[in-house]
Structure formats: structure tokens, C-alpha cells
Amino acid sequence: MSASLPAETLRIKAVYGHLDCLLTAIERLKHSGFQGFQVTSPLPRHEIEEALYEGRPSPVRWWTLTGAVTGIVSGFGITSLTAAAWPMANPGGKPVVSLPTFAVIMFECTILFGGLCTFIGMIVHTGLPAWGIDKALQDPRFSDDKFGLVFTGANPGDRERIVAILQATGAVEVTTGDATVYEVPNA
Amino acid sequence: MEAVRPNVGYGTANRDIISVLHRAPVAYLVAIACALVLMSFGGYAWYQQLTWGMGKAGTNNATFWGTYIVTFVFWIGIGHAGTLISAILFLVRSRWRTGVYRASEAMTVFAVMTAGLFPVLHLGRAWQVYYFFPYPNQRELWVNFKSPLMWDVFAISTYFTVSVVFFYIGMLPDMAVVRDHSRGLLRKFYDVLCFGWRGTDRQWRHFMAAYGFFAALAAPLVLSVHSVVSWDFAMANTAGWHSTIFPPYFVAGAIFSGCAMVITLLMPMTMLFGWKEYVNTWHFENLAKMCLLTSGILTYAYGMEHFIAWYSQNPHEQEIFMWRIFGDYDWAFLLMVFCNCVAPLVWYFPKARTHWPTLFIVSLIINVGMWMERFNIVVSSTAHSFDPAMWRYYWPSGTEWGVLAGSVGWFCFWFLLFARVMPSIAISEVKEMVAPPVKGSLGAK
Numbered sequence: 009m010s011a012s013l014p015a016e017t018l019r020i021k022a023v024y025g026h027l028d029c030l031l032t033a034i035e036r037l038k039h040s041g042f043q044g045f046q047v048t049s050p051l052p053r054h055e056i057e058e059a060l061y062e063g064r065p066s067p068v069r070w071w072t073l074t075g076a077v078t079g080i081v082s083g084f085g086i087t088s089l090t091a092a093a094w095p096m097a098n099p100g101g102k103p104v105v106s107l108p109t110f111a112v113i114m115f116e117c118t119i120l121f122g123g124l125c126t127f128i129g130m131i132v133h134t135g136l137p138a139w140g141i142d143k144a145l146q147d148p149r150f151s152d153d154k155f156g157l158v159f160t161g162a163n164p165g166d167r168e169r170i171v172a173i174l175q176a177t178g179a180v181e182v183t184t185g186d187a188t189v190y191e192v193p194n195a
Numbered sequence: 196m197e198a199v200r201p202n203v204g205y206g207t208a209n210r211d212i213i214s215v216l217h218r219a220p221v222a223y224l225v226a227i228a229c230a231l232v233l234m235s236f237g238g239y240a241w242y243q244q245l246t247w248g249m250g251k252a253g254t255n256n257a258t259f260w261g262t263y264i265v266t267f268v269f270w271i272g273i274g275h276a277g278t279l280i281s282a283i284l285f286l287v288r289s290r291w292r293t294g295v296y297r298a299s300e301a302m303t304v305f306a307v308m309t310a311g312l313f314p315v316l317h318l319g320r321a322w323q324v325y326y327f328f329p330y331p332n333q334r335e336l337w338v339n340f341k342s343p344l345m346w347d348v349f350a351i352s353t354y355f356t357v358s359v360v361f362f363y364i365g366m367l368p369d370m371a372v373v374r375d376h377s378r379g380l381l382r383k384f385y386d387v388l389c390f391g392w393r394g395t396d397r398q399w400r401h402f403m404a405a406y407g408f409f410a411a412l413a414a415p416l417v418l419s420v421h422s423v424v425s426w427d428f429a430m431a432n433t434a435g436w437h438s439t440i441f442p443p444y445f446v447a448g449a450i451f452s453g454c455a456m457v458i459t460l461l462m463p464m465t466m467l468f469g470w471k472e473y474v475n476t477w478h479f480e481n482l483a484k485m486c487l488l489t490s491g492i493l494t495y496a497y498g499m500e501h502f503i504a505w506y507s508q509n510p511h512e513q514e515i516f517m518w519r520i521f522g523d524y525d526w527a528f529l530l531m532v533f534c535n536c537v538a539p540l541v542w543y544f545p546k547a548r549t550h551w552p553t554l555f556i557v558s559l560i561i562n563v564g565m566w567m568e569r570f571n572i573v574v575s576s577t578a579h580s581f582d583p584a585m586w587r588y589y590w591p592s593g594t595e596w597g598v599l600a601g602s603v604g605w606f607c608f609w610f611l612l613f614a615r616v617m618p619s620i621a622i623s624e625v626k627e628m629v630a631p632p633v634k635g636s637l638g639a640k
Contacts, residue, residue, distance in 0.1 A: 028633040049397040050205050050372075051626040060396050067406030077604035086329060090337035099341050112423060115415075116353040123357040123412050127364065130405035131390075134398040136367075143392045143402050147250070148375035151368070153205035153632070178634060190549040 015159040019088040019185035021144040022174040024155040029178035032058045048156040075125025083117030215468045230607040234251045237601005240594045249319040253592035257585045262595040265569045267313035276453020277303025282413035294474040297621045300362040305609040307355045343426040350423035361409045368623040419451040434511040435576035444496035451489035454482045455509045455561035483548040490539040534564020
């Protein structure tokens with residue numbers, strides 16, 4: 009497993025059965041100055057997001073805004089420019105550029121472009137497709153009933169300290185890149 | 196009735212919900228066979244129309260919008276409940292949506308797919324459907340964006356696209372669960388579909404943000420789509436159609452029929468697949484309450500239409516509304532009032548709205564009633580318009596009945612297929628309903 013990693017880094021994977029234990033581990037690791045670990049969970053828990061990102065909002069919102077603005081401009085553009093191309097065709101005696109009648113198209117384009125850009129933004133920021141994601145994160149228990157905490161590039165010199173924190177916080181299994189398993193009694 | 200949380204662990208929820216994907220009860224196979232027979236019937240009817248022309252349909256010079264447009268509006272209405280339940284109830288943090296929203300979203304997507312067939316069928320020359328869309332061409336001709344029919348093309352295309360994307364991204368984590376419970380090629384299939392989802396903190400963070408924005412975008416869309424459909428009628432200067440009450444009236448009707456259809460579809464599935472832990476009386480009672488509210492709005496709208504016709508002193512309006520009650524289609528009017536205004540009243544009794552057979556039967560009655568409502572609106576106004584020389588009696592032809600039956604088969608086929616391929620209950624959201632596994636307490640963190 010560690011063959012594909014640079015020699016100076018190490019994988020460490022911890023499996024947790026309890027949410028509060030995982031949150032404690034995140035806090036202690038952060039307090040000890042460790043960064044660069046990933047947490048997996050079978051469901052979205054705001055406590056995890058809060059612990060890791062401390063309320064920083066996702067940048068996906070900018071994609072939504074950009075899409076919506078592009079949509080409303082495009083909606084106005086296509087309706088007014090195509091109407092202006094044939095100014096003599098004047099259905100119902102309406103003005104050539106008739107905002108009340110074009111508002112529906114502008115609204116629909118706002119939603120459509122906003123939605124599609126949100127989707128693209130989500131794909132970009134989540135890193136999907138993630139078929140080549142680190143093997144340590146590809147544990148089927150993480151979509152079932154277990155939480156995971158994974159270092160994919162830890163400094164080998166920190167190994168003992170990290171493992172000690174993970175064990176002390178109630179991990180049911182801790183595995184390192186060299187496949188040593190640290191069993192935790194009474195987990 | 197109090198909220199019912201599933202009394203299961205995370206792992207059990209996974210296995211219970213996806214167990215359906217590994218077995219097909221006999222009743223399921225019978226249902227899908229029936230859907231295929233109906234679809235073939237509809238396909239044959241359409242083939243007849245393509246071969247012999249629009250004369251095969253029962254529409255005539257006066258009633259130029261017949262069963263195809265009635266059924267188009269019916270299916271668009273059915274397609275409303277899914278996005279309402281998934282988006283609006285998500286934004287207001289309503290917990291009962293969890294058990295029913297995935298199947299409702301699927302219903303939305305397949306209902307809009309079904310509805311989308313009808314303008315094409317109604318065209319006659321189906322191969323010229325691309326005329327609907329603005330595209331650069333050598334004649335430099337463009338569609339008329341001032342026409343409500345063009346608004347409708349945009350509204351429905353947008354609704355379908357946004358609903359499909361919303362539906363799909365909601366399923367990503369659940370498809371990953373199915374992948375992790377599959378082997379071989381199936382595992383690869385679901386891995387491709389879920390884009391290799393692994394539930395990392397980064398993935399959940401942006402997923403939840405995107406989901407919230409999607410819900411916020413889809414919520415006004417729910418209200419706008421049927422408003423735009425109603426303008427297909429209300430913008431025309433036709434007695435019985437030209438009314439400002441149409442948008443709220445149509446939206447309420449759509450939510451009413453959609454929620455009833457969710458009951459009709461989910462109740463047999465719950466019994467067949469053993470999902471009572473996840474979809475139960477609490478969910479169906481809440482759907483029944485939604486129907487009660489919207490039934491009240493519809494009853495008000497029916498009454499107000501007639502009142503305004505009298506109050507306006509417009510003889511054409513007065514004539515058409517009296518004709519709806521006492522004319523050739525009086526039976527359709529009475530059936531509509533019974534199904535949409537009277538039958539749902541039984542749900543005011545808590546015992547009736549928590550009794551599964553009653554819920555199911557009334558939901559079926561509502562489905563019939565809402566088709567009759569669209570029949571009343573579409574057919575009566577055109578069959579009895581301004582010029583008495585143009586008054587005609589319209590009755591759907593065998594081809595139209597065949598296509599209608601085929602559309603039911605088409606819808607049911609996709610829905611049943613979905614139920615065997617994808618988790619019909621949102622697994623990750625069910626897990627959110629379950630108390631998280633903790634050793635101490637979360638508050639201490």
C-alpha cells in the first residue's frame with residue numbers, strides 16, 4: 009500500500025465506531041498541530057464540518073451566483089436580440105423588447121444556469137470523480153456504520169504521537185502504511 | 196401523530212433499504228409485465244397515428260386541445276410533489292420528507308418525462324419537434340418568446356433538467372453504499388455512477404452546500420412551472436381560461452395530485468418491500484394533510500371561478516361556467532367536484548388518514564379527479580366557445596385512450612425499474628434521523 013507514496017510519508021488510518029470519539033480525535037490532533045488528515049463518515053454531520061472548517065462556507069456559492077447572473081443575462085440576451093432581429097414581427101402589439109413577457113425566460117435561464125453551475129462547482133470542489141482516491145479511504149465500512157480518520161501523507165517521525173492520540177480517543181482499529189495494526193483494548 | 200424515528204443502526208438501514216435490489220418479488224414482476232403491456236398498447240396507438248395522421252385522434256376544429264393536452268397537464272402536475280417534498284420541505288427542515296422524498300423525486304422525473312411525450316404526440320409530425328427550440332438556422336428565424344407556449348418549453352425543460360440533477364446528486368452517497376454492498380461488474384457500475392464517492396469531509400462539505408443551493412433554486416421553480424403551464428390557457432382570450440386565478444389554482448392542484456400519487460405509489464411499495472420501519476403512517480398522514488390543504492384551495496378556486504363569472508357580468512364567462520355544470524360535460528364536472536372536493540374530506544377524521552386502505556382508495560380517487568379537472572378546463576372551453584356554430588362534442592378516440600394507457604405504462608415501467616436499480620429511500624438521510632452512535636455525549640465536545 010505504501011509503495012506508491014514517497015518514502016518520507018506514511019499512511020495512518022483509524023476507524024471509529026462513535027461520533028464523539030472521532031470529534032475528540034479531531035480536536036486533539038488539531039491541538040497537537042497535526043494537519044492534512046481526512047475524515048470520512050457514512051452521513052453528513054455538521055459537528056465534523058464545524059470541527060474541521062470552523063464555519064468557513066463552501067465556495068460552491070460563488071458558482072451558483074455566477075451561474076444565476078449568467079443565466080439572467082443570457083435570458084435577456086436571447087429574447088431581446090432575437091426579437092430585435094425581426095422588429096416588424098410584433099405579436100399582440102407588444103414592444104419589440106417586452107420585459108414582462110421576457111421575464112419568464114429570464115427567470116428560467118437564471119435557475120437553469122444557476123443549477124448547472126452549482127453542479128459543476130460541486131464536482132470541482134469535491135474532487136469528483138474520485139476513482140483514484142487513496143486506498144486507505146476506500147474502506148466499505150465508511151459507507152456503512154463507521155467513521156474514518158486518515159492521514160495519507162504523515163511524517164514518519166510523527167507516527168508514534170499520532171497513533172497514541174488515535175488509540176487514546178477510542179479508535180477501534182488503527183492501521184499504518186506498513187500494515188501494523190494497533191489493537192485498542194476495550195474499544 | 197408524533198414523529199417516528201427509524202429504530203435501527205446505520206448498518207441495518209443500509210442493508211434493509213438496498214435488500215430490494217437483490218430480490219424481485221413475484222408481485223413486482225407482474226407489475227412490470229403489466230406496465231410493458233400498457234406501453235406496447237400506447238406504442239401501437241401512436242404508430243397508428245403516425246401512419247394515418249391526426250385524424251386518428253378525436254380532436255376536431257373546435258376542440259383542438261384534447262386528451263393529449265389534458266394528459267400533458269396531468270403528468271406535469273404529478274411531477275410537482277417530488278421537488279416540493281425534496282426542495283421546499285428540505286429548506287423548512289421538515290423531518291417527514293426523509294422517508295418519502297427519493298421515491299417522490301423519481302416520480303417527478305418520470306412524470307415529467309411522460310408529460311414531455313404529449314406535446315410531441317399532439318404535434319402529429321413528431322419529427323419536427325426541434326421547431327420548439329431556438330436554434331441558429333439559415334433563414335434566421337427565431338421562436339416567439341412572447342408566446343406562453345414558448346415559456347412553457349423553457350419552464351418544462353428547466354424543471355426537468357434541474358430535477359434530474361437534483362435527483363442525481365442526492366443519490367451519490369447512496370449509490371456508493373450500493374457499490375460497497377456489490378461485487379464484480381455491479382460494483383464497477385455503481386462506482387462509475389457515484390463518481391467514486393467516499394464520504395470524505397471535503398465531499399460532504401461541498402455536497403451539502405450544493406444541495407442547499409439546489410433546494411433554494413428548485414423551490415421557486417416548483418411554483419413557477421405550473422404557473423407557466425396555466426398561462427398556456429390564461430393568456431388566451433377564451434372564456435373559462437382567461438383568468439388571473441389560474442397560476443395559484445394550478446399550483447395547488449399540482450401539489451394535490453402529486454401528493455396523492457406519492458401515496459398511491461409508495462404504499463404498495465412499502466408493503467411489498469417491507470419498508471415499514473422507514474415509511475409508515477406518519478409519512479402518509481402528513482401527505483394526506485398536504486392533500487387536505489390543497490383540496491381546500493382547489494375548492495375555493497372552483498367556487499371563485501364561478502363567482503367571478505357571475506360577478507363580472509360577462510355573458511360569455513357566465514355561459515361557459517353554467518354549461519360546465521349543466522351542459523354536455525356535467526358528468527365530468529360532478530366527478531371532478533366529488534373526487535377533489537368531497538372525497539378528501541374524509542381525511543379530516545384522524546382515523547381515516549391513518550388507515551392505509553382508506554388512504555390508498557382516496558388517493559386513487561384524487562388521481563382520477565385531477566385528470567377530470569384538466570378535462571373540464573381544456574375541453575369544455577373549446578367545445579363551447581364564443582361562436583355557437585363552432586360548438587362541438589369531443590370524446591377521446593380509441594387512439595387517444597390507447598396513448599393515455601400507454602403513458603401510464605411508460606411511467607410505471609420507469610418507476611418500477613428505478614425501484615430495483617437505485618435505493619428508493621434516501622439512506623444517508625435516514626441515518627440522519629437515527630441518533631448517532633456515541634460513547635459519552637456530543638454536547639461535551
